Amino acid sequence: MSQKAKTGRYQRIYTQIEELIVATESPWSRMSTIAALLHHKFSGFFWTGFYYLDDQNNLIVGPYQGPIACLKLKKDTGVCWAGINKMESVVVGDVEEFPGHIACSSLSKSEIVVPVKNKEGKVVAVLDVDSRELNAFDDTDRIELEKIVELIYC
Structure with missing residues (x-):
């Protein structure tokens, strides 16, 4: 897919998410909607979801x-903690080359992690x-996914 086509797809998804999330301010509902839409709109997204910090500063799986x-990622290891x-x-092009990568699935080859800020x-x-x-991921993915996650707490 060309960069122009990818950007266009992200922009359409952003608009769709914007329209859907007005129904609630719940970050959990918004995360669930974002994970579902992204996962089903991009055929290359093998696992799409959120990990959240709990009250004890543990990183726990959320909507995906x-x-x-x-279910829980060891503190200060892996791409999510990075x-x-x-x-x-x-953005990690080859997870095998990332120090401390946590392999939840051996099928995962590349990864992108975007922080969600309240x-x-x-x-x-x-x-x-x-x-x-x-x-699989590049700067276009990073830029567009950063815009999308901002919708969670807008």
């Missing part, structure tokens, strides 16, 4: 689409998307 997930600790998106700007969760393809 795809195969069974790791996104939280850096407070920025992380209205106070604190990271409270991450959007995590895995692909069965190497180098």
